[in-house]
Amino acid sequence: MFNPSAKLKVDPRDAKLAMAHFFVAFTALAIGGLAGLLQTLVRSGKFELPAGIGYYQILTVHGVVLGLVLTTFFIMGFQLAATSKTSGTFTNKQRITGWIGFWLMTAGTVLAAVMILLNEATVLYTFYAPLQAHALYYIGLTLVIVGSWIDGAAIIMKYAEWRRKNPGQPSPLLTFMSLVNTMMWIVATIGVASTVLFQLLPWSLGFVETVNIGVSRTLFWYFGHPLVYFWLLPAYMAWYVVIPKVIGGKIFSDSLARLSFILFLLFSIPVGFHHQLMEPGIDPAWKFLQVILTFLVVIPSLMTAFSLFATFENFGRSKGATGLFGWVKKLPWGDARFVVPFIGMVAFIPAGAGGIVNASHQMNQVVHNTIWVTGHFHLTVATSVVLTFFGVSYWLIPHLTGRTLTKAMNKLGIIQAVIWSIGMTFMSGAMHAVGLLGAPRRSSYSEYGGAPQAAEWIPYQVAQAIGGSILFIGIILMIYIFINLAFFAPKGEQEFPVGEAADEAEKAPMVFENWKLWLGITVVLILFAYTIPFIDLIQNAPPGAKGYKLW
Amino acid sequence: MAKTELSRKTKTEIKASSSLKGTLASVFLLGFFLIITWVGVYLLFISRF
């Protein structure tokens, strides 16, 4: 189906909005990357931070700017660009909404950053009470979230407009996916917004003296798990829709792609207990129920794996590949737009395997809060997702700035990804291994009073520092490429690749656009998974906890 | 236009040679990897107190 409203290029005014997001995102990458390097160096035991800077202050910077800022800004920028490209240029009203969202998020980021630098908020990016940060830190993070809602509103408005103008038609796939991710984000962030606005903020301002820890943590993790899917789904957008076009193939199935996104919407949220498996105050039967729901959210990823392999194989065979794996050779191994996200896909195999282990109820005892977990999410978000974002940047940034990706930059992009994977193999590999031995996460260098077990961990920490140093080279390269594509690359036309379905005759069923239905089921599942244990947490609550500032 | 011709040609070829044997093999290898990892950590779990 040809979509008449889809223009060839993203409108320059929309491009500017998206680019604004990317500038913040890549600034965050530079700062956070430096913090990450310093962390690995400190943890090797061979380096100490100068000027009385604390390890945990650096770690708070790293978590906030990479886990929250880089991801949210990149994702919003990408989804705005994708929606503008596939559903048509934003109206002025929609675009202004986007800008308001952007500036709120940016203001919030600056506020939170200042508080972290003043050492008023060394509570890490998860800010678990009763460690109590400065109220402005909570306000800053709230602004980031509220800004992202307003950003998201622009996407929702565009979608609604498209549907009005094209009655009875399924929405363009990239718009559909952006919309699903935006809605999931809004439903999920209600949890963290509630704990911040109703619990932590009044408490940090001194209006109330104590806070209910169990409720606060549960609201946080109601948000915390969908947060990681919010990071992942834009990568899946690129894998499902962009990569087929880049290699010259077809989307394996438009409908199955939509189905998997709907499944993510339904099952990403009612699963937060799998981050609280080791916690008191929650009945293990409810934990197990959410473990089951967590396993359900594996299914759309299994579908995705199949679709991607099928896209590659169909393409390879159309180019005459034979044998079981002959198609692998036909893929465009010289094209950064393909290779870089492809490495991300490969990283998702061990990442997913680790995730299933983490979610496995009592087996979580083996790995909970060990550095295995850090190793795990440096594969998921810091490799699969981030490399896909880099791969997207290689065409999207020049597309938006009216420039082109040169051969040299293309090559550098591939080198960047190879360096990243080598560094990550060292860092994440060592983290996984030593995590199984019990080494804790979120911990500065320590010999634990000369304990023999802790001595065994040190060689792995040195390996992490080697990996971290290699990764930092990758960061420098990426920043260099970004600046090149934003300001210096030759003027020209860079394609925004949007794939077409292999079977275009097969229209996606309209039931996928029935948001009353899907949001309804989402809410029912959430209520089912959370109502009773949440009431338990309130009714059987211990006396509240006072705030502490222990840094 | 050459471009449309090309894509039409690609399409018929996909139909003609559409075998997903390699995909099936790949996902099963992936599946075995998931199982091995899980069983590995499960064994660690039951071997510890």
Added chain:
Amino acid sequence: MHMHKFEKAWLIFGIGSLLVFLTVLGVSAFYLGNQPPSCLATIDPEKVDTTVPFNEPGLKKVEGKDWDYELVYVASAFSYSPAEVEVPYGAKVKIIATTKDVVHGFEVAGSNINMMLEPGYISEHVTTFDKTGEYLIVCNEYCGVGHHMMSSKIKVVE
């Protein structure tokens, strides 16, 4: 919407494996008692030192229970009480722990003993120490500047 027959085979295999995992976990948790630590008891975090059993941290022999000993820990920034304990090899022990201030972790490195300590809540874990050796207890949840100094020791002795 149709699905390729290989994709169906893959999903049946994949979902089947997930079901097997869940069954193994469920049987282990609900029939063999290997639930993750999920104690529902609460305590006033301000009165930990005067509340039984936390008024006397350490190892205590008990009679007439499913376990032989109770091992009580009180965590606070940045230490555990007791700082070192000897447990007889083969003893079945219930570990009971809580925190006086912020959230701490309680992880016996190299074992399955791993639980969160949250102010107002009590965390418990029952296990049989069936391997001798010296085990390091670490705090694995960030609790402040001294987080990485927070540790204790269990010696399992013949």
